[in-house]
Amino acid sequence: MENLLTDRAFWVNYWEQKPDLSVNIPANYMFHEQLASIIKREKVKTAIELGGFPGYYAVFLKKYFNLDVTLLDYFVHQPITSKLLQKNGLEEKDIRILETDLFKYTPEQQYDLVLSFGLIEHFNDTADIIERHINFVRPGGTLFITLPNFRALNGWFQKRFDPDNYDKHNIDCMDPRLLARICEEAGLEVLQSRYFGNFSLWLHDEEQKPLALRLLKRTLWLAGKILTKVFPFNSRQLSPYIILEAKKT
Template sequence: MSNELTNRDFWKNYWENKTGLAFKVPANYTFHKIIEKITTGNKVKSAIELGGFPGYYAIFLKKYFGVDATLFDYYIHTGVLDEVLDANGLRRTDIGVIEGDLFKIQPEKRYDLVLSAGLIEHFNNTKDIIARHLPFLDPGGTLLITLPNFTGVNGWLQRKYDADNYSKHNISSMDPQKLADYCRQLGLQNVKACYYGKFSVWLENKASQPRSIKVLFKLLWLAGKVATKIVPVESKNLSPYIVVTATKPN
């Protein structure tokens, strides 16, 4: 792959050392309201999750909506995938699985829904990586892109206490207006981009942090939850995610 901030070895090491991956994907999984609206409103029959290992959204779509779902990623750990599928009452044959390079593959089919969650921010050329989604998308189909928002409180926490992980993200990609402009420049229609979620923070290396940082983390989390309960707004400073939706012209 090109222009990336990570490589295959990074993801191989990441997934081989990650714990707690095999869980039952719940009906209220992150972004479930958006996905349900798209899936039911547009009568989605097929979908592909790009860069989505271990395939939680492909599983979500198959499990709760009966969508013909496919997982595509640069690195697939088959052992982990089988464990995740088994935790959700599924087998490898229940979803499509493609391991490949997004910058080299020529899709054999197109899909009603193309989604990626936490993919585009790992690349320097944001417009280009968005464009890589489009060959998979059927005319009239929907594009759904989600990414973390590291431009507010969560970003400050990441930058200060997990600089290595922070450096693997293209912070300039985390701009809803810029993302919407790129989508329109690529010829997409019905483009919407916004901050999403009331408040949340996380650290990939939280378990290894000293107690003082864990206490700070908890205080920030509680303060943010209280603040957004009183004033329930989605904003640059507090929202944990950015969501982009668009459709491909017929």
Template sequence: MGNELTDKAFWANYWESKKGLAFPVPANYTFHKLLKQVVTENKVETAIELGGFPGYYAIFLKKYLGLKTTLFDFYVHQKVLKEVLTANDLTEKDIAVIEGDLFKYEANETYDLVLSCGLIEHFNDTKDIIARHLTFLKPGGTLLITLPNFTGVNGWVQRKYDMGNYEKHNISSMNPQLLAGYCKELGLKNVEAYYYGKFSIWLENMAEQSGLAKAFLKLLWLTGKMATKIVPVESKGLSPYIVVKAIK
């Protein structure tokens, strides 16, 4: 079996099927607090988002934090990209775009921040895909990786209601201790890896679910939200994400 759990055809179909992609990225977009903290603490001026099409985080970093940003992805749907940029009052000149294969591309530029959100879990060799981030990172630069946590309640939801999507993810990669260990083996410093966020669940195919399933999932979502409001802990069972931070 190859390293990739998805291929170009999968992503072409994925983006063709998605609706509502072109929206103004808000100032409180997912991970906004984390991104602002990293940029401020590490004096970040340039950033690249790997596997990030259609580039919401590259847009966020450009739009709200004034960074010079680049989007790198295996597949770039030009029509969708233009629509998303237009919705954010940006053009192709505002964000550099590279369409390429991480396993073949030779980086000719390095960045203060290398970011990926929801990328590494689509590959079988987790340490290898993390290492490929580092070819884009300046010495002293910051690596920031986020990935979904499918080892708790959200994972049960995925298995129960969208096994096809669940199988596109390397569940063994969703382990903060393992991820921190890989980063240290790759020579990174100041490594942090932890569960992130209060309770949440989601489904890529929510619109296709029955009314009964939608009602149950809404109830589950509300119950989890209330529980983590009372006891605001971030944990393997309830947190929707995992975050990895390190310095090269």
């Protein structure tokens, strides 16, 4: 339990506060270019999204690439996932769902592609959580992990104006060199480990924040977008995400 920065109660509360989660997933969903490239290059047939409730990327992979997809999370509210599938023209049989504790579950199979989006930063032991991902990757398969970069301006904003949310994240793991080293020591070939995205800024439960804070966030967001539109670049200071791609030999 000391490895966890969140618990089940946190996630139940987190998802219950969200508005309608049943959205239509577009073809240009975040990281779509990276995923399309991996799927085409590696001829991916099977994939598992870890910690992915309500299953946006599982739906994306099934909807646009017709992969054999599994979603694993230790909190799954089936009605939400069912509605999400319906919204995207899919049926419940199209995605296998495993509601289980990743730290107690032994993989029954391995996959061509193992993904997580915003998961590993909620644990103190980064090497351990990545190793648990690797356990699902078949030999020759690909590991693809993304996480927020709270060492950027967005992180300062979170720490200054939403410290409770900021404290639920392991800031030390937000280092592409660290992530690459962990994978290399586990025997994987690192294809990329880098900052991603020109600029973004967000607030957890923004609609519940004071108006002045929302206006400040909007002002900084616009300024950052204009700057990186004129001078587009990925950097530790501004990029909102980190992506890691590695191959199991």
